[in-house]
Amino acid sequence: QVQLVESGGGLVQAGGSLRLSCAASGRTFSSYTMGWFRQAPGKEREFVAAINWNGGTTYYAESVKGRFTISRDNAKNTVYLQMNSLKPEDTAVYYCAARRVANIATGEYEYDYWGQGTQVTVSS
Secondary structure, three states: OOOEEEEOOEEEEOOOOEEEEEEEOOOOHHHOEEEEEEEOOOOOOEEEEEEOOOOOOEEEOOOOOOOEEEEEEOOOOEEEEEEOOOOHHHOEEEEEEEEOOOOOOOOHHHOOEEOOOEEEEEEO
16 A cells, blocks of 8 residues: 655646655655656546656646656655746646556556545646
8 A cells, every 4th residue: 555645736827837746654665666747627527647666657637848857866755846947837746656666657447546635726
């Protein structure tokens, strides 16, 4: 069992930056693929970024490519999402997720554990 707790959300102006963190419990964190998803009001939850167990492989949604960076520190059981050049359309609740299978995936049903989410609001 893995418990995930996100932090770092908040209100930022367009063009600004935020760094989200996701702290995981459990001794097997380093074996999990980790992902970030987001859900805007009235929309379905969507994939944002994912990273494999050792950080050697990352994958991004087209909408965030070049602006967001996912990384992880297995010694700290933490995964990060650095978000730069934020736009109002990035406003959403951001969720951290963990996947027991090693390969990267983009479907939310492919992830086994979820955090409670952190709100990111980008003002224009």
